[in-house]
């Protein structure tokens with residue numbers, strides 16, 4: 267399996283690694299690393315540095331290491347090995363019975379025209395940060411794209427097969443706050459669970475209400491260096507997912523996907539409002555083998571974004 271990724275990670279391999287191991291340790295090229303502090307998962311191709319905290323997919327590594335954009339990184343990996351995907355497909359998982367139109371080709375085309383590392387992208391990331399507080403690191407790790415014609419792109423990667431099935435767009439920088447300005451709604455994609463950040467193993471999955479909440483949860487974990495928060499131990503290697511069709515679809519998705527069979531623990535980060543609390547009550551009634559947990563640090567009326575911003579101010 268690691269054959270798919272050896273060429274990508276060649277620059278950091280010393281030849282002494284046991285490529286049959288599920289994880290290998292190498293020196294991190296993104297900070298001044300003397301002892302190997304970067305782990306590469308040889309099954310998924312995901313990498314994570316325990317020194318500087320940088321992590322991502324194999325394609326993310328290519329983008330960072332060679333300082334190239336998404337489309338160039340795709341070409342780069344394509345030239346080296348045709349089997350390398352943005353995200354590896356998960357085998358032996360239940361498929362969602364679906365009528366989902368396969369948007370993958372379409373989304374890949376849009377992403378190809380999306381810029382990542384160049385000055386243009388950085389300029390818009392700066393705007394995204396100023397307006398909303400999402401950092402460049404979050405944008406790159408979570409593959410948030412910017413397409414000159416479409417606006418900000420939040421790609422939808424369907425769990426469990428990790429197919430790109432569509433995207434959500436928020437137009438331009440100045441209308442980011444206006445939800446009425448989404449020009450292509452993920453709600454138009456049939457209900458599915460979208461993976462915003464793919465974990466290393468299936469220990470824990472977080473389910474947020476929406477895409478932006480998910481990005482802030484990732485950002486919090488990253489900035490806090492995955493430490494304890496009020497008794498809750500955050501790790502960077504955990505999955506973060508969000509439903510495409512709103513909070514009320516979560517119980518059905520859980521029933522459909524039987525997510526409790528895939529993870530040791532599933533933590534719902536629902537808004538502390540009526541819709542969130544109603545959903546929580548329904549979820550509690552579903553079979554879940556004791557694996558459903560609720561993130562209960564949100565004040566009344568809070569969502570993850572508001573919570574994040576309040577916590578960050580306190581720090």
Ligand SMILES: [Zn+2]
Pocket residue numbers: 294295296297299304315316317318319320
């Ligand atoms: Zn590092």
